[in-house]
Amino acid sequence: MLTKRIIPCLDVKEGRTVKGVNFVNLRDAGDAVELGAMYAAQGADELVYLDITATVEGRSTFIDLVRRVAQTINIPFTVGGGISSVADVSALLHAGADKVSINSSAVRNPDLINELSLEFGSQCIVVAIDTRYIETPNGMQHMVHTHGGRKATDLQTIPWAKEVEERGAGELLLTSMDADGTKNGFSLELTSIISGNANIPVIASGGAGNMEHFFDVFTAGKADAGLAASIFHFREIDIPELKQYLADKDIPVRLTR
């Protein structure tokens, strides 16, 4: 049976994991390759590496990191952060990334989604959507945001999700900026609407605080995958334990041990 995926997300700056990690058994908890390998060994189904470096030098450091990750781990991984052209994507895929995630650049230039999916195939193009529920002239609406959720756009989230699919996205990474960091659970209603409308997988992100939240997002939220960062980094949720918990509740997951 096709399984629900658990995806740890690693924010990377100058080749090192940031946002803090708390693993006593790692030689170097900041090493993004070592941390990714450990998650893969624990049964993570996929990894996301987000480059939060802004400098040109950081960019080449990130490509070098992507190459080392590809040489080390044997599960799929997606890379994102500052990708805005066919050339950027080409460099990352050649370095060994399985998928790339684009966000602000897709909002700025939606044709980029078409160009990338034609050039590289839909299967490796993930479109990330950061969304907030805000007051608009037409009442409360789910609106697409950029710049880490700080800047509102004039795009409504639900039609935008359909548009990016039609333009050739292979997967959606939906982050509720309202839920992100709260540990109160994923944004179930919106995730369910978007996943129910979509014929491509939806990765839910933002708000995971406990194991039950993953159960909720895979049932009520209809998500195909659940993504989280700090709760894995700080070992508030252990991946093998999470997967066993979900399996016990009849959620199809890949058990590796």
Add this chain to the structure above:
Amino acid sequence: MYALDRVGATYLYTDDEHEIRTADKVIFPGVGEASTAMAYLKKTGLDLVIPTLKQPVFGTCIGMQLMCRYSEENNTDCMGIFDVDVKRFPATPGLKVPHMGWNNIFNYSTPLTTQLPDNAYVYFVHSYAAPVCEYTVATCDYIQPFSAMLQKDNFYAAQFHCEISGNAGQQIIENFLKL
């Protein structure tokens, strides 16, 4: 490529007939769309070379589909090593196409699954699949049962991506290299 590095194999990436014919083993991977990939094989003449190879040949993903007779993806005539037609998954409410993610395979009957646990999970990304047929040596189920692996003589194929299928995928690659 990195998957071969991880298992310590020596390889080269080529479309040269002589290099391919003299290799110990041939891996024919691929992502992309069937008609474009088939047009490329025809341009290089490899569409006639691959079916005549004598050493073990392993096609994965679109590589496997091109080894079949025909693909519904843009009505593509393929190499016909496996006498089976590749079809699009039927639209089914609540089940997304592409079939994307980790799914389990079963009913193994190939040396490539030696030491693989029953119901091993492997990673798929595809919208087209070969139905279960006389060459099926591992099955997967999504919407309907389909061929996860095919084998005929020295030709082996997998619909999933061994290189990112965790330890199960790595075991399959190692088994192929040991043939």
